[in-house]
Amino acid sequence: xxxxxxxxxxxxxxxxxxxxxxxxxxxxxxxxxxxxxxxxxxxxxxxxxxxxxxxxxxxxxxxxxxxxxxxxxxxxxxxxxxxxxxxxxxxxxxxxxxxxxxxxxxxxxxxxxxxxxxxxxxxxxxxxxxxxxxxxxxxxxxxxxxxxxxxxxxxxxxxxxxxxxxxxxxxxxxxxxxxxxxxxxxxxxxxxxxxxxxxxxxxxxxxxxxxxxxxxxxxxxxxxxxxxxxxxxxxxxxxxxxxxxxxxxxxxxxxxxxxxxxxxxxxxxxxxxxxxxxxxxxxxxxxxxxxxxxxxxxxxxxxxxxxxxxxxxxxxxxxxxxxxxxxxxxxxxxxxxxxxxxxxxxxxxxxxxxxxxxxxxxxxxxxxxxxxxxxxxxxxxxxxxxxxxxxxxxxxxxxxxxxxxxxxxxxxxxxxxxxx
RNA sequence: GUGGCCGUAGCUCAAUGGCAGAGCCCCGGAUUGUGAUUCCGGUUGUUGCGGGUUCGAGUCCCGUCGGCCACCCCA
Numbered sequence: 001x002x003x004x005x006x007x008x009x010x011x012x013x014x015x016x017x018x019x020x021x022x023x024x025x026x027x028x029x030x031x032x033x034x035x036x037x038x039x040x041x042x043x044x045x046x047x048x049x050x051x052x053x054x055x056x057x058x059x060x061x062x063x064x065x066x067x068x069x070x071x072x073x074x075x076x077x078x079x080x081x082x083x084x085x086x087x088x089x090x091x092x093x094x095x096x097x098x099x100x101x102x103x104x105x106x107x108x109x110x111x112x113x114x115x116x117x118x119x120x121x122x123x124x125x126x127x128x129x130x131x132x133x134x135x136x137x138x139x140x141x142x143x144x145x146x147x148x149x150x151x152x153x154x155x156x157x158x159x160x161x162x163x164x165x166x167x168x169x170x171x172x173x174x175x176x177x178x179x180x181x182x183x184x185x186x187x188x189x190x191x192x193x194x195x196x197x198x199x200x201x202x203x204x205x206x207x208x209x210x211x212x213x214x215x216x217x218x219x220x221x222x223x224x225x226x227x228x229x230x231x232x233x234x235x236x237x238x239x240x241x242x243x244x245x246x247x248x249x250x251x252x253x254x255x256x257x258x259x260x261x262x263x264x265x266x267x268x269x270x271x272x273x274x275x276x277x278x279x280x281x282x283x284x285x286x287x288x289x290x291x292x293x294x295x296x297x298x299x300x301x302x303x304x305x306x307x308x309x310x311x312x313x314x315x316x317x318x319x320x321x322x323x324x325x326x327x328x329x330x331x332x333x334x335x336x337x338x339x340x341x342x343x344x345x346x347x348x349x350x351x352x353x354x355x356x357x358x359x360x361x362x363x364x365x366x367x368x369x370x371x372x373x374x375x376x377x378x379x380x381x382x383x384x385x386x387x388x389x390x391x392x393x394x395x396x397x398x399x400x401x402x403x404x405x406x407x408x409x410x411x412x413x414x415x416x417x418x419x420x
Numbered sequence: 421g422u423g424g425c426c427g428u429a430g431c432u433c434a435a436u437g438g439c440a441g442a443g444c445c446c447c448g449g450a451u452u453g454u455g456a457u458u459c460c461g462g463u464u465g466u467u468g469c470g471g472g473u474u475c476g477a478g479u480c481c482c483g484u485c486g487g488c489c490a491c492c493c494c495a
Contacts (some may be wrong), residue, residue: 002486005485005486057478057493057494059421060494061492077495099434105495106491107495109421109492109494110421111487111488111490112488112490113487113489114494114495115493115494115495116495118464119495120489120495121495122495173476180440187491193491193492218431249494250493250494260494269493269494269495270494270495271495272495273494273495297495298495299494299495300495301495302494302495305493332453332454332456332489334453335453339435363468364452364453365452365453365454365455366452366453366454366455368453368454368455369453369454369455370455371455371458372454372455373455374455380456385453391453392454393454395455398454398455400454405464410483411461
């Protein structure tokens with residue numbers, strides 16, 4: 001038996017890696033004053049079938065009929081869920097609402113590098129503020145999250161665009177109907193993939209040429225970007241962002257700013273993406289809740305691949321993974337007749353918050369030191385016939401010093417452990 | 421969902437249609453209180469699975485499952 005295609009087993013090492021990524025996500029989101037929330041993994045199919053998500057995501061739903069004849073789907077994204085939650089209790093929270101979640105998502109796609117059927121995503125949303133300052137704050141949160149893994153502006157780029165700039169441009173070209181404008185956006189979305197001939201053919205019905213679009217992309221300098229850039233420059237983060245009007249994103253609900261994060265060196269799929277959806281809450285609540293919102297998601301798969309590929313970020317990740325699985329102290333029972341005293345030492349150290357391991361059965365000292373080494377502990381405490389004295393062995397320096405039993409608690413309290 | 425490439429030990433890989441191997445890892449041992457390295461020994465296995473061709477298939481053919489890549493799309 002093996003796991004289903006696109007689903008992962010998390011052995012301790014993979015689990016440590018996952019915890020490093022999700023732990024870093026959580027720490028940075030909290031540092032921006034965001035509060036954690038969560039929702040159900042399984043949702044009514046209708047939540048996605050209504051025009052909220054739109055686009056390709058409908059064809060990628062992991063859906064089935066449950067035993068109560070309900071049509072259900074494993075969630076493919078967080079936005080519809082959080083939108084429902086916001087609509088239900090929007091009045092209870094002071095604005096702006098700043099929420100994040102870390103949760104698994106499911107899409108029924110053929111797996112490929114950077115794309116699985118179950119993946120984790122950090123979702124951050126800021127609701128109730130439609131200002132450029134809110135946009136900049138979200139981009140800063142996105143960038144800081146990347147920086148927390150050791151990624152620099154040489155490694156990644158945030159390609160920033162705005163659907164309003166396109167709408168204005170299209171209106172100037174006579175495309176005023178919103179449905180038609182949206183169709184043009186989906187052509188722009190494929191600008192980097194389709195052949196020029198195919199693009200021309202798709203644009204002709206709208207009275208547009210490929211040249212119209214490429215001219216706009218190359219020459220337009222919309223005001224929104226200047227404001228964003230100034231805000232980010234005040235934080236020293238402007239080097240991460242780049243105006244790129246080719247980004248429009250596939251999801252139907254975006255209304256303004258849209259952005260995606262890419263690896264600067266390699267041609268891999270987007271690491272993160274998001275945008276502004278100022279009308280979604282109103283649309284879903286039939287106008288009862290009318291709050292502007294901006295959000296983004298970061299997946300763990302592409303990000304994890306990138307972190308493993310770059311030497312600096314890999315070293316940082318591996319150090320965190322090692323620490324996440326290590327003990328602080330390994331107690332060596334050098335004299336089996338002192339096992340009870342050793343258990344007392346173990347108990348004391350654990351009560352002081354230290355991560356402690358020791359041999360469950362009588363074993364040769366040489367073997368115990370091998371186990372001590374494998375435990376990741378930086379020190380071994382030897383309990384033997386010199387009791388009530390102990391020996392402290394520094395496992396890296398291979399030096400040994402004496403320690404009186406009464407001094408054990410102070411020693412443990414001052415023990416240096418590697419910072420997470 | 422469509423197309424291409426691939427599938428041998430836990431991992432990385434080798435074997436002309438002719439007896440299934442190496443390294444790493446793991447486990448045990450080298451005169452019973454100190455973990456590097458070393459030395460000796462041990463398990464590495466339904467060659468993904470099921471058919472077919474053949475005296476004989478890891479090798480050739482068909483199917484199937486799984487993986488990688490492209491399309492698609494995006495985390």
